[in-house]
Amino acid sequence: MQQQYDFKTIEKKWQKKWAEKDVFAVTEDPNKEKYYLLEMFPYPSGKLHMGHVRNYSIGDVAARFKTMQGYNVLHPIGFDSFGLPAENAAIKHGIHPAKWTIDNIGEMESQLKELGFSYDWEREVATCLPEYYKWMQWLFIQFFNKGLAYKKKNPVNWCPSCQTVLANEQVVDGHCERCKTPVGKKELSQWYLKITDYADRLLSDLDRLPGWPSKVKTMQKNWIGKSTGAEITFQVDQMDLSMTVFTTRADTIFGTTFMVLAPEHPLAKELVSGGGNEAEVESFMDRLQHLSDIDRASTTLEKEGVFTGRYAVNPLTEKRIPIYLANYVLMDYGTGVVMGVPAHDERDFDFARKYGLDIIPVVEPPKGSNIDLDHLQEAFVAEGKLINSGEFNGMDNLPAIEKIISMMEQKSIGKKSTNFRLRDWLISRQRYWGCPIPMVYCEKCGWVPEKEENLPILLPTDVEFTGKGESPLTTSKTFAEATCPHCGGKATREMDTMDTFMDSSWYFLRYCDAKNDKAPYDKKKADYWMAVDQYIGGVEHAILHLLYARFFTKVLYDLGLCSVDEPFTNLLTQGMVLKDGTKMSKSVGNVVSPEEIINKYGADTARLFIMFAAPPEKELEWSDAGVEGSYRFLNRVYRLVYELAEATKGVKPVYRLEGKDDKQLAYRLNTVIKRVTDDISLRFNFNTAISAIMELVNEMYRYKELNDVNLGLLRDCTEKLVLMLSPFVPHVCEEMWEHLGHEDLVYHAQWPSYDESAMVQDTVEVVVQINGKVKERVEAPAGLDKEAFAETVMNEENIKTLLAGKQIVKVISVPDKLLNVVVK
């Protein structure tokens, strides 16, 4: 150890030692309690950004801390390495996506190593490698065999810029989640996974995840969007035709005065033809065609519709009601048909107003309200008693829902029903750089999965990257040719690749047994490590990745491949890294590169600043001055440890506390250990853990200047200081630990425990309040009971003076803290 803090030499030295000794590799050990700590794996875009550094620093501190506490810690890393940027680079610069990706992975690996993260590199995965995607294909086939994967022709979200379809989750505000281009619709035959079969479990099991932020759970709940209600069947007048609606408001059925279908509803044509209003419908449909999907989906779009010329019969009132087509009815929610209850639904109200349709109130506002039911100005959507509803008149509307549904069930005109906003997951992508879907089409046998021995279906290399139209796989001369695994006849391969969110939906299982070439992973190994005890990543994955991964885990659980059905026990969503109040981005020009900081101050400083500047789940404002401060602190610690290592050479950390100063320092040491331990393990409050360590350092600086120092105590403080700092700044701590004469790594050292007896003080400074306002501070003996405490404090001279001439009403005594005297 040099006298100067030479971070460059120190960091290189210890990174080399860690790698040589392979210290972060772990194996299953039934005698040790496991702890699986995982950060979301990165897409290999080129270089690390500050968001990565933050994500992985949080994880590394936790992993090292848990290791020191004696857990068998699995802390793996890998790369989510299929995806569009690689392909775009191929189109733009003519580099093969594989080369681009592998080069980037190499770059990022070395940066992760430079930051000193404690990964078990033996378990590294890259989803673009055949040894990984072979098992992705195998899993897809398991889904298919279970009836959870199917191909369907449907209008799908189409990004004209990425030239591929998108899942609903990847369409944000009508725009492509990746490139922000407005998304259109295209009729295509595509593969889907039946995530809707799991909607109920995905929803209800959220309650079994107390370790997840409620924000994320709420977002998933909203996304799944469960509504309970009823399906009700209406007969079309004078036609042999019926239509079913979904409604959550069966209580308002008596107020249904019209029906509305989505314009693209399959029954629309049949209804219109011969209804006598064909010309008007056609011109309406024509106008609709010219609207973009984004405009159509807009909530501000005026509700427009057209009469079909047909009538339906309200099954309860038996009144004839007109049937309309309208732009505000969505084909892909419910049944695509809505019963119009203008009195009690805002949209129906607007529509009825515009087309002069009847408005019949069936729920009465509570007495005293100034709503005039005969001349409604807006829909009345609150609760009330039923009117105009036959035998149900006078009932409260909410309990009436169930009553009306069971009556309709008896008459076979309706039944209880549940609807989800969640749609099946569209996983086909018309792109090259993804996992090939291992399915072949045979004229005789239809869609058949590839034989297991033929896996992996490799990506062909003789393809052209044009970025246009269909999947580049179609340009391969040989890829399409296949033999039907069923009948042995000629067959064609599926040309699309999988959504990359498939790859990331099970990588945490692969880490449990990353090298396995007989199975995706050995179940026994997965049983040992799963579930992930702590997962850390950005909140932007709250619905996409985190929902898909939960879905996969549940399917694997049902298939008997996994013994947990929730993958992540605890979830931490870290905040963004900002500079000047906004997200770091190239276009704003406020990017601070990790490389730059590591070169100037070292990895330890970068890590320390990031952990100290804000609690992990909050946004972090980057501050160059703050980085300087962290660097200064590390220098301050280094100098202190160096000096004290010399001063206490050969001294054992054993001592007897002598005077007040000794006790004060021991008190500080032990309270800090407790604080740091609790802050890390209970709350992940790394920022306050670090401030506590700073307080200890400040105290040690004061103490060492005293005339009569206790060397044993100082030695103990020094060692424990290094131990506590080591998860945060591992390189410099290894160096200091070695200098303190230890031969083992600080990484393998035991986390310090605290001595409760040293945390008891003889006297404490307490506060004296009068009527709740602080008036005085006095020194009082610690550990008194309420009465003794009050008496002692009240007998202090200046307190007596303070209370002189006042009438005491009440005394609140909180020993060791405060005394509040209520006076008149």
Add this chain to the structure above:
RNA sequence: GCCGGUGUGGCGGAAUGGCAGACGCAGACGACUCAAAAUCGUCCGGGAAACCAUGUGGGUUCGACUCCCACCACCGGCACCA
């Protein structure tokens, strides 16, 4: 519109209902130095003071940044979901 979250010095941020502003940054002053840097030390919400201060207004309490009610502002998610 609905659902969440946040609001504390010049700044980042601390505070199981019990001293508001820990710790750090910035700043001021002092020591060391021929000088500067580095380092070490002291001060650092407002106010002359009584006091006033945790977005605003109420409430509960001996005591509220913390709990309850109403409102405001900003951020995020969902949004014609029947």
